[in-house]
Amino acid sequence: MTPLAVRDDELALLTDLYQLTMTQAYWKEAMRETATFSLFFRRLPPGRRFMLACGQQHAAERVSRLRFTDEALARLAGAGGFETGFLDWLADWRFEGDIWTLPEGTPVFADEPLLEVDAPIAQAQLLESLLMNLIQLETVLASKAVRIVMAARGRPVVDFGMRRMHGVDAAVRGVRAYRTAGLAGTSNVLGGLRHDLALNGTMAHSYVLAHDSEREAFRAFARHYPGTTLLVDTQDTLEGVTKVIELMRDEPEIRVGAIRLDSGDLGTLAREARARLDAAGHDAVKIVASSGLDEHAIEALLDAGAPIDTFGVGTHMGVADDAPVIDLSYKLVAYAGTPRIKHSAGKVNLPGPKQVFRRLDADGRPAGDVIAGRDETLEAGRPLLVPSVVQGLPVPEAMARAGAARERVAETLARLPAGLRRLAPGESGYPVDLSPGLARAVAADARRS
Amino acid sequence: MTPLAVRDDELALLTDLYQLTMTQAYWKEAMRETATFSLFFRRLPPGRRFMLACGQQHAAERVSRLRFTDEALARLAGAGGFETGFLDWLADWRFEGDIWTLPEGTPVFADEPLLEVDAPIAQAQLLESLLMNLIQLETVLASKAVRIVMAARGRPVVDFGMRRMHGVDAAVRGVRAYRTAGLAGTSNVLGGLRHDLALNGTMAHSYVLAHDSEREAFRAFARHYPGTTLLVDTQDTLEGVTKVIELMRDEPEIRVGAIRLDSGDLGTLAREARARLDAAGHDAVKIVASSGLDEHAIEALLDAGAPIDTFGVGTHMGVADDAPVIDLSYKLVAYAGTPRIKHSAGKVNLPGPKQVFRRLDADGRPAGDVIAGRDETLEAGRPLLVPSVVQGLPVPEAMARAGAARERVAETLARLPAGLRRLAPGESGYPVDLSPGLARAVAADARRS
Numbered sequence: 001m002t003p004l005a006v007r008d009d010e011l012a013l014l015t016d017l018y019q020l021t022m023t024q025a026y027w028k029e030a031m032r033e034t035a036t037f038s039l040f041f042r043r044l045p046p047g048r049r050f051m052l053a054c055g056q057q058h059a060a061e062r063v064s065r066l067r068f069t070d071e072a073l074a075r076l077a078g079a080g081g082f083e084t085g086f087l088d089w090l091a092d093w094r095f096e097g098d099i100w101t102l103p104e105g106t107p108v109f110a111d112e113p114l115l116e117v118d119a120p121i122a123q124a125q126l127l128e129s130l131l132m133n134l135i136q137l138e139t140v141l142a143s144k145a146v147r148i149v150m151a152a153r154g155r156p157v158v159d160f161g162m163r164r165m166h167g168v169d170a171a172v173r174g175v176r177a178y179r180t181a182g183l184a185g186t187s188n189v190l191g192g193l194r195h196d197l198a199l200n201g202t203m204a205h206s207y208v209l210a211h212d213s214e215r216e217a218f219r220a221f222a223r224h225y226p227g228t229t230l231l232v233d234t235q236d237t238l239e240g241v242t243k244v245i246e247l248m249r250d251e252p253e254i255r256v257g258a259i260r261l262d263s264g265d266l267g268t269l270a271r272e273a274r275a276r277l278d279a280a281g282h283d284a285v286k287i288v289a290s291s292g293l294d295e296h297a298i299e300a301l302l303d304a305g306a307p308i309d310t311f312g313v314g315t316h317m318g319v320a321d322d323a324p325v326i327d328l329s330y331k332l333v334a335y336a337g338t339p340r341i342k343h344s345a346g347k348v349n350l351p352g353p354k355q356v357f358r359r360l361d362a363d364g365r366p367a368g369d370v371i372a373g374r375d376e377t378l379e380a381g382r383p384l385l386v387p388s389v390v391q392g393l394p395v396p397e398a399m400a401r402a403g404a405a406r407e408r409v410a411e412t413l414a415r416l417p418a419g420l421r422r423l424a425p426g427e428s429g430y431p432v433d434l435s436p437g438l439a440r441a442v443a444a445d446a447r448r449s
Numbered sequence: 450m451t452p453l454a455v456r457d458d459e460l461a462l463l464t465d466l467y468q469l470t471m472t473q474a475y476w477k478e479a480m481r482e483t484a485t486f487s488l489f490f491r492r493l494p495p496g497r498r499f500m501l502a503c504g505q506q507h508a509a510e511r512v513s514r515l516r517f518t519d520e521a522l523a524r525l526a527g528a529g530g531f532e533t534g535f536l537d538w539l540a541d542w543r544f545e546g547d548i549w550t551l552p553e554g555t556p557v558f559a560d561e562p563l564l565e566v567d568a569p570i571a572q573a574q575l576l577e578s579l580l581m582n583l584i585q586l587e588t589v590l591a592s593k594a595v596r597i598v599m600a601a602r603g604r605p606v607v608d609f610g611m612r613r614m615h616g617v618d619a620a621v622r623g624v625r626a627y628r629t630a631g632l633a634g635t636s637n638v639l640g641g642l643r644h645d646l647a648l649n650g651t652m653a654h655s656y657v658l659a660h661d662s663e664r665e666a667f668r669a670f671a672r673h674y675p676g677t678t679l680l681v682d683t684q685d686t687l688e689g690v691t692k693v694i695e696l697m698r699d700e701p702e703i704r705v706g707a708i709r710l711d712s713g714d715l716g717t718l719a720r721e722a723r724a725r726l727d728a729a730g731h732d733a734v735k736i737v738a739s740s741g742l743d744e745h746a747i748e749a750l751l752d753a754g755a756p757i758d759t760f761g762v763g764t765h766m767g768v769a770d771d772a773p774v775i776d777l778s779y780k781l782v783a784y785a786g787t788p789r790i791k792h793s794a795g796k797v798n799l800p801g802p803k804q805v806f807r808r809l810d811a812d813g814r815p816a817g818d819v820i821a822g823r824d825e826t827l828e829a830g831r832p833l834l835v836p837s838v839v840q841g842l843p844v845p846e847a848m849a850r851a852g853a854a855r856e857r858v859a860e861t862l863a864r865l866p867a868g869l870r871r872l873a874p875g876e877s878g879y880p881v882d883l884s885p886g887l888a889r890a891v892a893a894d895a896r897r898s
Contacts, residue, residue: 002625002643004511004583006617008454014620016611016636017650025673031659062453075642081674121659128653132612133620134453140615162465163581164774166589167618168455171463171582174616176451189469190462193524194451201466204577206781209789210480210570224474225530234791315774324768325613332655340658342683 004168012066013075015129020076024086026122033336034097035121036353038113039131040331045323049420049428052146052409053108054177055138056115057402060099060388062134063127068093095123099389100374101398102356104405105142105180106384107412107420109432112356112371113385114139114328121335128330136328137170138177144295144320145181147423148313150413151295153302156184156310158200160290161318162191174318180405182413184310202229202260202288202312209234215243219254222247227257229288232273237264241273245280258286258309266291267306274307288312294322295423341445350434351441357381365415372435453617461515462524464578469525473535475571482785483546484570485802487562488580489780494772498869498877501595501858502557503626504587505564506851509548509837511583512576517542544572548838549823550847551805553854554591554629555833556861556869558881561805561820562834563588563777570784577779585777586619587626593744593769594630596872597762599862600744602751605633605759607649609739610767611640623767629854631862633759651678651709651737651761658683664692668703671696676706678737681722686713690722694729707735707759715740716755723756737761743771744872790894799883800890806830814864821884 006014026032044051068076068090076082076090097119108114114135117124148157159178165171175191185200186192192199203221208231211217218230232240241259248254259277261269266289277285289301290312298311315321331349332340339351353374359381361367372378374385388398401408413421419428434442455463475481493500517525517539525531525539546568557563563584566573597606608627614620624640634649635641641648652670657680660666667679681689690708697703708726710718715738726734738750739761747760764770780798781789788800802823808830810816821827823834837847850857862870868877883891 002507003457004460004618004622005455005457006621006639007456008452010639011453011617013639013642014611014617015638016609017638017641017648018636018652020638021650021674022652022656022670025656025670026659028673029669035655035659037655058451076638079638079642079648121655125653125655128655129612133614133616136613137616160465162463163578163777164585165582166615166768166773167582167586167622168460168463169453169616169618172455173453187465187467189464189466189525189528190455190459192466193462193528199466199528201470203467203471204574205791206484206486206570206574206577207471207474209781209791210475210484210784220478221471221474224477225470228470315776319615319768319773321773324615324770324773325764327764328612332658335659342654342658 006169009067009069010072011062011130012068013072014133015126019126019129021081023122023126024082026125027086027089031122032120034118035124035332036334037117037124037128037330038333038354039115039135039328040111040113041326041328043110043327045326047425048143048323049422050107050109050430051139051326052142052181053102053106053114053139054104054142054180054405055135056101057104057388057398058138058176059131059134060101060115061394061399063131064095064099064389064392064394066095066127066130093123093126094392095119095127095389096392097123097389098387098391100385101388102384103386103408104402105409105412107366107416109369109430111350112369112432113354116353116385118353132328132330136326137173140320140324140326141174141317142177142181144317144323145178145183146409146413147295148298148311148317149182150421151298151302151423152311155308158310158312159183159186159188159314159317160312161314162188164315164318166319180409182406182409203231205231205234214240215247218244218247219251222254222256226255229258229260230256231260231262233261233263237261237269238272238276241276245276245282248282249280256285258288260288260290260312262291266308267301267304270306270308286310290314292316299423339441339445350438351445354385354438356384358384363415365417366430368431368433370433370435371438373437373441376435376437378435455618458516458518459521460511460579461517462521463582464575468575468578470530472571472575473531475574476535476538480571481569483567484573484781485783486566486573486577486779487782487803488564488584488777489560489562490775490777492559492776494775496874497592497772498871499556499558499879500588500775501591501630502551502555502563502588503553503591503629503854504584505550506553506837506847507587507625508580508583509550509564510843510848512580513544513548513838513841513843515544515576515579542572542575543841544568544576544838545841546572546838547836547840549834550837551833552835552857553851554858554861556815556865558818558879560799561818561881562803565802565834567802581777581779585775586622589769589773589775590623590766591626591630593766593772594627594632595858595862596744597747597760597766598631599870600747600751600872601760604757607759607761608632608635608637608763608766609761610763611637613764613767615768629858631855631858652680654680654683663689664696667693667696668700671703671705675704678707678709679705680709680711682710682712686710686718687721687725690725694725694731697731698729705734707737709737709739709761711740715757716750716753719755719757735759739763741765748872788890788894799887800894801887803834803887805833807833812864814866815879817880817882819882819884820887822886822890825884825886827884
């Protein structure tokens, strides 16, 4: 059978065919000048007030190590259309350019580069498809997850979504995005172990059904795992809660840490379950809720005062179902020292290499961004894009900072302006302007075209 | 840096923690009876009239080979919560049961099993999360792609979506789903090579912008790749078409196979481009359209008579953005010879192992399904679920049939009733009934509970 795994050394082939045909054309035409490509999106997805840029530093590190193995070259030769001289050249292909990125976990807005590549065009072009695939996944997932974290207002959110995510890489790498976004844990064993997020697990209905009675299942599981979470809705949720209480009464050595509600009207059930637990003196037993939760459902539950301690979130977060794609572009903005931009209908790009400056107010809250030319120096605001790869080599300090993204996002969320925190659709009021220099360049380009 | 790849031998850890804790509990309780788990969805996603079941035979084959390597066991030991005796038992863990599946590419409806597992409960339970992750991806993508194939009414559809898909596995394995659904090609090099779908590619705006003029870019690319497709919308689409025509007039040795429209009003532009090409005698030059296409946009273009020969589809198909998840369940339906079902609010499952019978009318068109107990024999209709893994070993004939899914889907589409072919939301009118035997079992269970 065909293997399922995609090996790291196969990633050079995870690209669109035209990247290779265009690169062969650059090679044939001896086009060796430096290009700058900029990765950005033209508009926020509907309902989103910002995106949390994730994956770009890891992706930059990864593509800087791309190689065409002998196996890959043999497969390309078999595909046809490539000259022997070009395949020989690909065998020696190395990325030797620079990659600027936003730090992992930076809130990002329309037209702001998440990443820019400066390299000979035949190097920069070849990175496009893979960079986009890698970065989109983590940015889409982190941007959804951070909304759910905000909705939970400090209560732990646990990822239960592995089964709903789009395949193996999404499930595993998604946990890194969730970690950055501030989730408390994940049910996903490989993802959590690899990306250092606490493992969480409860029990499934099948365990209850495989036993002769719900009570017997509760007793067995709680004896195996003192302090565990018991799933109470296999038959009738509140009867399940009562059975847990009776079990703790009849067998005082049994310790239950929490109950999980996984169906029905979670707010009403949580209130009644809380009342029954408290009346029996079990105010330390927590309530975990799951089943179709997203940021809006969590906000509504908490607004209504539902006594839920932990949220387990799967389906909606696992594919970011309200915004499963961002319309990322990777556009040539300069070649051979000249700004280049595309004028297709409805799509205008900002010319030249760029920098984004973010101003903070007196309380350290983001107050607005200015997109500028990369060589501009602006008084107000600090530059966000940092060199993550220089002359083909990852910058160790930048990568170390990438590892601290979770802590940085937590600080960012604590200082996020209200217009960015709100979960309902609407304008954030967060200003993103062009610098005078960039505005002049856009105007000059419009006159030329 | 953390590797990106997930190796095949790591897949036993790609699971939810509770599968392992429940399995340890079954081990401790010496629960060794045979369980049947059924994988199905409770309702079609909004707007879908059927789903194209994909990935289940490949997933069955894959999980039948799951092993816990020494490395995996060491990681579990490090995670805590597992007894040495259980980890030793996991080291010898093998799947020795049976897996029934729908053949790859079968249209499937609510409550019909895509897959059933019969195995000792500690084997069947452990497969849940991975089976769901693997099958959902391919079913979601194939079900969207087949709608786009139907919308194109025989015109080739090419996958341009690798950059928008959710990570590496989605991009590569997605091509298998696209192949099954009937796409003509893909731009995705690794996906196409691995899963035997023709590679397609055109050119990007960056290639045009890196040249001194659009005409110079067209000349260079067409000389490198005689018969290629030229992207004409970097500046002004119709001026781009005129430049292609002028180039072919001035340099008759240049051969252009097609032009690609990638922005603007595709219908209007296609008509005007067609008129200009035809007027210049280039009626053999085809028109490829891309840019935000989905089944509805393609249907509208063709209804309006747009002279488009090939559709390049990316974003919407790449994540199936209108239905990126199916609410798959993997439910215990029998244990130790007894039907088991769950009664949580709003969720009723059908008890026992099952079979699906599909009736064909006199013209060979599907006329309706009956979900039955697996041991029932129904006169009308042929059974759909086939044994794909028996006593832990893949069934070679079943796997060979999986490889022919593309041809089978093409035949299926040719005979699909109108109610299933329509792309607009609405009832398909396709009947899915319970057999008398299964209806009795549901009623008996309802009386017991």
